[in-house]
Each structure stands twice: as C-alpha cells, then as structure tokens.
Amino acid sequence: MSAEVHGGRAKCLQRLIRMGMPVPRTMALSFDVVHRIAQGHLPDMEALLAPFGENPLVSVRPSSQDPDWGGPGAILNIGMNDTRLAEMIPVIGEWAATAVYLRFVQSYAIHVARLDPEEFYLPDVPDAVSLRAMLDTYELETDEPFPQDPATQLGEVLRSMARAWDGTTARLLRQAKGAPVDAGLGLVVQKMALGVGHGECGSGVIQYVDSATGQPQITGRYLGQSQGREALGDTDSALYLTKDPRGPSLEERCPEPFAQLKEYGELCRRKLREEMQVEFTIDDGTLHVLDAVRVQRSSRASVAIAVALAEDSIIPREEAVLRVEPSALSELLHRQIDPRATRDVIVSGIPASPGAATGRIVLTANEAQASAARGEPCVLVRRETTPEDIRGMHAAQAVLTMRGGVTSHAAVIGRGLGVPCIVGASDLVIDRKRGGIIGRDGRRFAVGDLITVDGTTGQVLAGSPPMLEAALDGAFQTLLAWADDFRDIGVRANADTPADAHTAQNFAAEGIGLCRTEHMFFDDERLGVMREMIFAESSDDRRAVLDRLLPMQRADFQALFAIMAGKNVCVRLFDPPLHEFLPADKAGLRDLAEQMALPLAAVTERVNALREYNPMLGMRGVRLGIAIPEIYDMQARAIFEALIAVQSQGITIDVEIMIPLVSAMREVELMRARIDGVANAVRAKKRAVFEYHLGVMVETPRGALRAQDIAEHAEFLSFGTNDLTQMTYGLSRDDAGRFMSAYVQQGVYAEDPFHTLDIEGVGELVSLGAERGRAGRPDVVLAICGEHGGSRSAIAFCREHKFDYVSCSPFRVPVARLTAAQLALQERMNA
Structure with missing residues (x-):
C-alpha cells in the first residue's frame, strides 16, 4: 500500500497496525476505485462489509495523498438501523444506543442526502421519541424511509464522498493548497469503536x-x-x-x-x-x-520539530533542512498578527516586506520623525516614497503606499530595514486637506488613528489586533548552521547603514554584496551640503563642498568595515540622478533659496534645468561619475581612508568598489584610472598599504552584451536585476503594479518579473553576460545583487550558471541560506 495509490491516511493506518497499535479492522479503497464510484460503479458492498462480521458498524474517512489537501468529512456509525438498535440496547443501554443511531441519521441526512441541517439537530435527551421524530423528518424531506440496509447505507456514503471530492469547489480549494488537478481520493472503511456505553467510554x-x-x-x-x-x-x-x-x-x-x-x-x-x-x-x-x-x-514549531527529530537521530540533518519551508523562516524574523485575531480590513495591496506592525497614521516623513521622537509608533502613508522619505521610513513602524510594486523604492528600503511594507494599495485615498485616509469601503481614518500593516498578507487593518513576537531561538540558528554545511553558493546582504550591517552580521551573511552609498546623503546635516555641491559652479567649488562630506562618508564606511570584520564589503558608488536631492514643491524651493542665499527665481531655474524627462534613464550612475568626477573622487578617498583606519585597529576587510549603470568598456577604463589615481594618492599621503577590487554593476542590456570587453577591466560583475528588468521590459517598476496583475491573470507573463526573476528573458541576458564575462576574464567573480537575489528561482538560476554568490536584503539572508541548501541537497538526491 502506498500514499500515491490509497492516500496518506490509509498508508499511516497500515503502519500503525504493523507497529502493534490497537487499530480497529480497516479496509482501504484506492484512488481508482473511488473514481469509479464517483462515476456510478459501486464495488460489491456485501463483499466489502464481510470482513467486519455480522451486523457491523463502520466509519468512512477520506484518504488524500497529502492530508493538507483536505477531503469530505468522516461519517460514523454506518450500519445503524432499527434491528441494530434493538440488539445494542441490552448491551450498552438505551441512551447510548439511541445516541449512536441519532448521530448517524443526522450525519447521513446532512452529508449524504444533502438535507437542511436546521431540520436535523441532536436532542438533549436521546430517546425513542426524538429518534422517531428525526426518522419521520427524513422521510418527509426525501419521500422515502431512512435506509435500513447497511450495504445500501455504505454505498450511498461512498458515492457521496467520492462525488464531493470531484466537485468544483473542492477541486479549487485543494488546488489552492498545491494539489494537482487530477489528485485522487482514497477512502478508509473502519470498524467502529463506539465510545459510548457501559463502563469508561x-x-x-x-x-x-x-x-x-x-x-x-x-x-x-x-x-x-x-x-x-x-x-x-x-x-x-x-x-x-x-x-x-x-x-x-x-x-x-x-x-x-x-x-x-x-x-x-x-x-x-x-x-x-x-x-x-x-x-x-x-x-x-x-x-x-x-x-x-x-x-x-506554526512556522516556529515546524523549525523546532525538524531540528529536534534530527538531534534525536530520528531523521538525518539533510532531511531536517529539506522539511522546513523557507517562507517559514521569513515569518519567524518578524512580528506577525495572531492567526486567531479578527481582521477588520481597510484596504489591500501588494505585500512588499513581511511582518506586521501597528501605529498611528502619519502622512509625511517629518511627521514620522516627530512621532518617533515622542515615543509614539506610527505608520507612514504615502502616495509613493522617494529617497527623501528614508528618514521617515527609519522612524516608522510600517510603510504603506498607494503606488509601486515589489521592487519599488518603498519595497526595497522596507525589506532592507525589516519594516513591514505594503505597496500598490490603489484603492486607498489620501486626503491631505482633512488629514487622513479613506478606505475601499469609504471609511475615513484621521491622522493619529491606529492602523495595522500586515506586510505578509498585504492587508491594512483597523485598530491593533494581537501580535505574535519574532522567534529567533536556538532551533532557528541550528537549522541555518546545518544549511550552511550543505549549500554551495555564497549569500551576502544588501546593507547601506551600520544598522543594516549589524542585521546582516546577526543573520550570518558572508559579507555585504551591495552598499548603496546614496542613502547616506539624505540625513538632514548632509542633505544641505549635497545641495550646495549641486549648485556649485566650478569643479573647485564642488570639491570644496565635498570636502565637508568626506569625513562623514569616511565615518560611515569605517563603521561598516568594523562590523563586517574579516568579510567582503562591496561599495556601490553614487547612483541616483541629482534631482532626487532637490525639493519639488514651492515651500521646499523657498527653503532652498534661503539656504543658498539666492533668489527664488534662480533656484527654480536651476532645479528645472536639472530635471530630466526620464531620470532613471538619464544622468545617473557612472554617467555622473564621468560628468562630475569630484563625487566619485570623494567617495573613493573616504573608502580608502576608512580602510586604513580599520587596518590600524587590526581589522582585515576585503573592499570591493562597484561602478553602477555601466554599458561600455571605456566607462570602466576612465573610472579605474580615476580611482587608481585616488588610491595611489592616499597610499602616498598616509604611507599605507592596501588593496581593493574594482567591479561593475551590470544593469543595462548593453552592459550584459558587452560583458567580455568590460570584464577585461573589472574583477567582478554583479548583475542588478531590478534595473536590468526595467530596461529589458521597457517597464517602470513603480508603475507596473497598476496592470501587472491583469497581465499575470491573462497569461501574458507567468509571474510579475519584478517579483520573480524572468528566466527566459532577463535570465538569458544575465547568462549571456556571465558567459561573455568569463570569456573576457576567466576568474571574474559573478553575482546577483538585485532584489531577486533572495528568491528561490534566482538562487537556482545562479547555481546553474556557477555564480559565486547572491546578495539580498538582510532579512532575506536566512531564507536565501536555507533555499540554497535545499537546492543543493535536491540536486544531490536527483544525481
């Protein structure tokens, strides 16, 4: 007997019997037999009942291949009739015998005859009068007496359960749980152990x-x-x-x-x-x-059980690692809403960063910071976030946006911070005039009202439902330590701040695979200096302003290097277009004019001149480094001086400098010459010895196609799949959420390409870039550092193409470690 033929329950009962447990006599019907029953071909009922003796009482239970797929409910006491009642009364008493009969009539009427449950309720006193009344009700509803033949009863029960399994609703429910379309149902017929009667029952x-x-x-x-x-x-x-x-x-x-x-x-x-x-x-x-x-x-229990079974030598460690769903780890890393809690849903959106948090509604980053200063948890609600909102996102307990997809700014930063985040809640309305939000059903919530963001499900709830705390216990750490023994690809973290780096370190990341340095410039103290640099008229003026930013950047890098001692840190040089550091509203322009001591008209003209029709495809990344080289000069100097500082403290660190948005070999040549020049100047001035690695972030299709030339001047290629997906599709990740669900539902794309790496299109560009990169430099290091980096499909893709590591948000590192181990073990098992 196997679960693939008779179902999991039948297989389990067979094993319980072999183990010597007191299981009542049991017969199992296979998937094929039950399928024929559903088509109207019943087996010989007399032969089926024969092993159970004369006048048997039996039960029927479903036996699907996977218990999680469900099935029709069990039906007990089949075989009860007037004759059996009379036989049982002297043995177990009238009360008990009548109760058994009543329960069977009720169950048969509701689940087999499909009659109204309201008409068949169990009386407080099971006596002959109440039994007669229920039997009469059955006859009245069906125009025929309650069946007395046990074989007829059993046949109808089997037919009803078989057809229920084939029903449309049941099929959709089990497919939602992962069952195949043609999943079969077995049935288990078992002799009744009554549980009612004389003595202890x-x-x-x-x-x-x-x-x-x-x-x-x-x-x-x-x-x-x-x-x-x-x-x-x-x-x-x-x-x-x-x-x-x-x-x-x-x-x-x-x-x-x-x-x-x-x-x-x-x-x-x-x-x-x-x-x-x-x-x-x-x-x-x-x-x-x-x-x-x-x-x-629960997710926590699944980890604890798998580890305990392995530690007791009941299952091998490999099996323990394979038993835990990686998504279970993601739940353990964050607070979750208690599954027993009542959910008052205001609006739904795209779950972008898991976990749940409750806070008071705020509509601006400044309000979020003020709320945090008062010690009041808040939820930052925005139409969409920009880099200027990062301080508010740090201060908030959760983030909710009307626009965006899973790789939008809010989603990326939310995952990096470990802050619950929902994006693309398009049914939400922000009412700035009256200070509040309006939900899908028209309910209005004012600034200061409590709401809860469930970034795991994508639901925004009214009020503050009870929570379950994160659970990073010993079993969690043990399971991941075992996973590290089996995985064969590196896992790093995308980390921009010391807090991110601490999180990455706590989750045993092998280093930082992407440090986005622009996030360091949005602090109040630095933002003003950045704006001065943007308004500087000459190279010397820009350099003078950047000299004030140098010690701040150096301190940032020094803190990161100290936290990640002994590991790799990959620093991406400045990437975003300069307009992101400038205000867009009139009040902000007036403040900037006052800060610059310039006429408002001049400031407005300068800001407008910097605006681009499509800034994501404009002067950003390496293009800024070539057009305004003083920025990269300052950053390189800060990196090297921070490296010397930590080396003097006995800390070793492997520093990698990554140039963003490269699409041509000449860009790398120019940047390498510039950065090498800064390195030599720092070595001479500080009389220090240090090494660094220079690489490229491949995020344009041309960069992938020309990877052979580029790799001749780059020691590593790290594929930024967020921008590469945007440019390959010609699609903004912030706008995709508006129509992507319709595309997926109609089969245009199998999945949202910003959520799951597009293996066929973007993946082909990445594999081509990897192949050509190795042709240009056989020892080139290959990685993925986009938000796809923590997903199962991307890790499988990277293993297949022999990449060295993946890099993902700090809170996805444990999931990536477990996923990589499972893929390696499955490959070993299938070899």
Missing part, C-alpha cells in the same frame, strides 16, 4: 508537542460518552489529558490507557519519523487508536 485527541512552539507538551481533550472529535468542541465537559489543577484529567481517571497513549506517541515519533496527533476511543476501558495525522504547526 469516550473519545479524544492527543498530541505530544505544542503546535505553536514545537516544544514537547501533551495537549488535547477527552470527552466521556462521545465519538469522533467531539471532545475538541465541548471544552466545558471534556477532561484534560494530563493532571491539571483546573479540573479532572484522563491521566487520573484512566491511568492505563493514558500510559498506552504516551507510549504510542513516542512509537509514532520513532517509527513514522514525525510528530503526530492521535485520535482515540476508549470502549469500556479498552483503548482503540482510530487515526494519526501529522500535527498542524
């Missing part, structure tokens, strides 16, 4: 670990004179399992069956190599095991 459910934490703990309930899983629904009358000061327990009432259950739990763990939940019945003091299913578990 009842039913219950027991599990041996806590579903939330995964720690060893016996939980469950037992209810006397009950069947199935009734104990879980009647918590007032049910007994605790272990001794408990709150009330009586099964351990005290039935010590021998309880001891057996504990023994069976450990047996399941050892033999089934899993933590199981066991459904049991006690019949006149005798224990029967009816079923065992895998314990439902």
Whole structure:
C-alpha cells in the first residue's frame, strides 16, 4: 500500500497496525476505485462489509495523498438501523444506543442526502421519541424511509464522498493548497469503536508537542460518552489529558490507557519519523487508536520539530533542512498578527516586506520623525516614497503606499530595514486637506488613528489586533548552521547603514554584496551640503563642498568595515540622478533659496534645468561619475581612508568598489584610472598599504552584451536585476503594479518579473553576460545583487550558471541560506 495509490491516511493506518497499535479492522479503497464510484460503479458492498462480521458498524474517512489537501468529512456509525438498535440496547443501554443511531441519521441526512441541517439537530435527551421524530423528518424531506440496509447505507456514503471530492469547489480549494488537478481520493472503511456505553467510554485527541512552539507538551481533550472529535468542541465537559489543577484529567481517571497513549506517541515519533496527533476511543476501558495525522504547526514549531527529530537521530540533518519551508523562516524574523485575531480590513495591496506592525497614521516623513521622537509608533502613508522619505521610513513602524510594486523604492528600503511594507494599495485615498485616509469601503481614518500593516498578507487593518513576537531561538540558528554545511553558493546582504550591517552580521551573511552609498546623503546635516555641491559652479567649488562630506562618508564606511570584520564589503558608488536631492514643491524651493542665499527665481531655474524627462534613464550612475568626477573622487578617498583606519585597529576587510549603470568598456577604463589615481594618492599621503577590487554593476542590456570587453577591466560583475528588468521590459517598476496583475491573470507573463526573476528573458541576458564575462576574464567573480537575489528561482538560476554568490536584503539572508541548501541537497538526491 502506498500514499500515491490509497492516500496518506490509509498508508499511516497500515503502519500503525504493523507497529502493534490497537487499530480497529480497516479496509482501504484506492484512488481508482473511488473514481469509479464517483462515476456510478459501486464495488460489491456485501463483499466489502464481510470482513467486519455480522451486523457491523463502520466509519468512512477520506484518504488524500497529502492530508493538507483536505477531503469530505468522516461519517460514523454506518450500519445503524432499527434491528441494530434493538440488539445494542441490552448491551450498552438505551441512551447510548439511541445516541449512536441519532448521530448517524443526522450525519447521513446532512452529508449524504444533502438535507437542511436546521431540520436535523441532536436532542438533549436521546430517546425513542426524538429518534422517531428525526426518522419521520427524513422521510418527509426525501419521500422515502431512512435506509435500513447497511450495504445500501455504505454505498450511498461512498458515492457521496467520492462525488464531493470531484466537485468544483473542492477541486479549487485543494488546488489552492498545491494539489494537482487530477489528485485522487482514497477512502478508509473502519470498524467502529463506539465510545459510548457501559463502563469508561469516550473519545479524544492527543498530541505530544505544542503546535505553536514545537516544544514537547501533551495537549488535547477527552470527552466521556462521545465519538469522533467531539471532545475538541465541548471544552466545558471534556477532561484534560494530563493532571491539571483546573479540573479532572484522563491521566487520573484512566491511568492505563493514558500510559498506552504516551507510549504510542513516542512509537509514532520513532517509527513514522514525525510528530503526530492521535485520535482515540476508549470502549469500556479498552483503548482503540482510530487515526494519526501529522500535527498542524506554526512556522516556529515546524523549525523546532525538524531540528529536534534530527538531534534525536530520528531523521538525518539533510532531511531536517529539506522539511522546513523557507517562507517559514521569513515569518519567524518578524512580528506577525495572531492567526486567531479578527481582521477588520481597510484596504489591500501588494505585500512588499513581511511582518506586521501597528501605529498611528502619519502622512509625511517629518511627521514620522516627530512621532518617533515622542515615543509614539506610527505608520507612514504615502502616495509613493522617494529617497527623501528614508528618514521617515527609519522612524516608522510600517510603510504603506498607494503606488509601486515589489521592487519599488518603498519595497526595497522596507525589506532592507525589516519594516513591514505594503505597496500598490490603489484603492486607498489620501486626503491631505482633512488629514487622513479613506478606505475601499469609504471609511475615513484621521491622522493619529491606529492602523495595522500586515506586510505578509498585504492587508491594512483597523485598530491593533494581537501580535505574535519574532522567534529567533536556538532551533532557528541550528537549522541555518546545518544549511550552511550543505549549500554551495555564497549569500551576502544588501546593507547601506551600520544598522543594516549589524542585521546582516546577526543573520550570518558572508559579507555585504551591495552598499548603496546614496542613502547616506539624505540625513538632514548632509542633505544641505549635497545641495550646495549641486549648485556649485566650478569643479573647485564642488570639491570644496565635498570636502565637508568626506569625513562623514569616511565615518560611515569605517563603521561598516568594523562590523563586517574579516568579510567582503562591496561599495556601490553614487547612483541616483541629482534631482532626487532637490525639493519639488514651492515651500521646499523657498527653503532652498534661503539656504543658498539666492533668489527664488534662480533656484527654480536651476532645479528645472536639472530635471530630466526620464531620470532613471538619464544622468545617473557612472554617467555622473564621468560628468562630475569630484563625487566619485570623494567617495573613493573616504573608502580608502576608512580602510586604513580599520587596518590600524587590526581589522582585515576585503573592499570591493562597484561602478553602477555601466554599458561600455571605456566607462570602466576612465573610472579605474580615476580611482587608481585616488588610491595611489592616499597610499602616498598616509604611507599605507592596501588593496581593493574594482567591479561593475551590470544593469543595462548593453552592459550584459558587452560583458567580455568590460570584464577585461573589472574583477567582478554583479548583475542588478531590478534595473536590468526595467530596461529589458521597457517597464517602470513603480508603475507596473497598476496592470501587472491583469497581465499575470491573462497569461501574458507567468509571474510579475519584478517579483520573480524572468528566466527566459532577463535570465538569458544575465547568462549571456556571465558567459561573455568569463570569456573576457576567466576568474571574474559573478553575482546577483538585485532584489531577486533572495528568491528561490534566482538562487537556482545562479547555481546553474556557477555564480559565486547572491546578495539580498538582510532579512532575506536566512531564507536565501536555507533555499540554497535545499537546492543543493535536491540536486544531490536527483544525481
């Protein structure tokens, strides 16, 4: 018997029987048999019932290949009829026998005959009068008496369950859980252990670990004179399992069956190599095991259980690593809304940075900073964020934007900061005049009102639902340490600040694969200096202003290098267009004119002159470095002086300088000559010895196509898949959210290319660039540093093409480490 033929429940029951557990006689029907039943071809019912003896009572339960795929509910007490009732009354008593019959009639009427549940309720006193009334109701509703033949009853139950599995709703539900379209259903017919009657009778459910934490703990309930899983629904009358000061327990009432259950739990763990939940019945003091299913578990528990099984040598470490979904780690890194909480949804958007946070609504970065200064958590709500909003994003507990996609500015920065973020909430309206937001249903929330952002699901909720805290416990660290033993590709972090670097270090990143230096310039103190530099008229004037920024940049790099001691740090030189540092509104222009001591008209003219029709395709990156070389000169000097400073403290660091937006070999030649000149000047002035590596960020199609020439002058090529995707598609990542869902739904693209790396298009450019890069320099280091870097498809792609590492947001590093290990193990298993 196999799960692929008879389903997981049937296979598990077979193993429980072989392990010597007291499982009632069981027959399993295969997927093919059940499929034929759904088409109207019933097997021989008399032959099917024969192994269960004369006048049997049986139950039928579903047995899908994967228990998570669900199935129709179990039906108990099949075979109950007037004759069987009369036989049972002298044995177990009239109350118990009548209760069994009533439960079966109710279940059959609702789930087989599909009658109105309102008409079939269980009476408080199960007697002959209430039974007669229910049987009469059945006959009235169906125009025929309740079936008395056990074979007929069983046949109708089997047909009903088989057809329910083939129904449209059931098919869509299980496909949503990952089941294939043609997933089959098996059925398990099992002799009833009644759980009602004389002596100690009842039913219950027991599990041996806590579903939330995964720690060893016996939980469950037992209810006397009950069947199935009734104990879980009647918590007032049910007994605790272990001794408990709150009330009586099964351990005290039935010590021998309880001891057996504990023994069976450990047996399941050892033999089934899993933590199981066991459904049991006690019949006149005798224990029967009816079923065992895998314990439902939280993300935290899934990690704890996998690690505990491996540490107890029940499963190998490789299997423990493969058992945990990488997405489970992402949930553990952040606070989450308690799954039991009520959700009052205001609006939904694109989940861009996982986790959940509650705060008061603010509409500007300045308001966010003021709120943080008062010690009040806030949620920054913007139409879309810009680099000027970074300080507010740092101050906020969460970020919500009306526009943008998964690689928009808000999404990228949110993931880097570990701040919950939702983007593309297009149904949201920001009412600036009245100070608030308006939800999809017209509800209005004022600035200062509490809302909750769930960056895991993309829902914005009213109020402050209860939260579950992040859980980075020992099992989490152990699992990732094992993953590192198996993975064969490096994992670095994109980190721009000392806080980012600390996070990357805590998550065991192998270094920094992308440090975006422009994020260091938006601090209040530096922003003014940057604006002075932009307004400077000559090279000497610019250099004089940048000399004031030099010590700030040097301190930034020195802090990063000290945190990442012994590792690689890849610093990307200044990338964005200069207009991003200038105000766009009239009030901002007036403030700038006052700061520059210039007429407002002159400032406005200068700002307008710097604006570009499409700044993302304009003067940014290396183009700025060539047109205004003083910026890169200052940054290079700051890097080298910081390197010398940490070396004097005994810290070794491998510094890499990355030139952004390169599309031609000559750009690299010019930059290398310039940066080498700065390096030599610093070496001479400081009388110091240091080395560095120069590389290129490949984010234009031409850069990928000309990688052979470029690599002759670059020691590494790091593919920036965010911009490369934009330029390959001719599509703005900030605007894509408006129509991308329609494209995906209609099959234009399989996935949003800003969410999942487009292997066919962008991936071909990357692989071509890697191949040509190696042709130009065989030892060139290859990496991906765009936001795709932490995704499974991108890591698989990079492994296939023998890249050296991927780099992703700090909070995605654990996910990337586990994913890389799983891909390596799966490749080993399939070899």
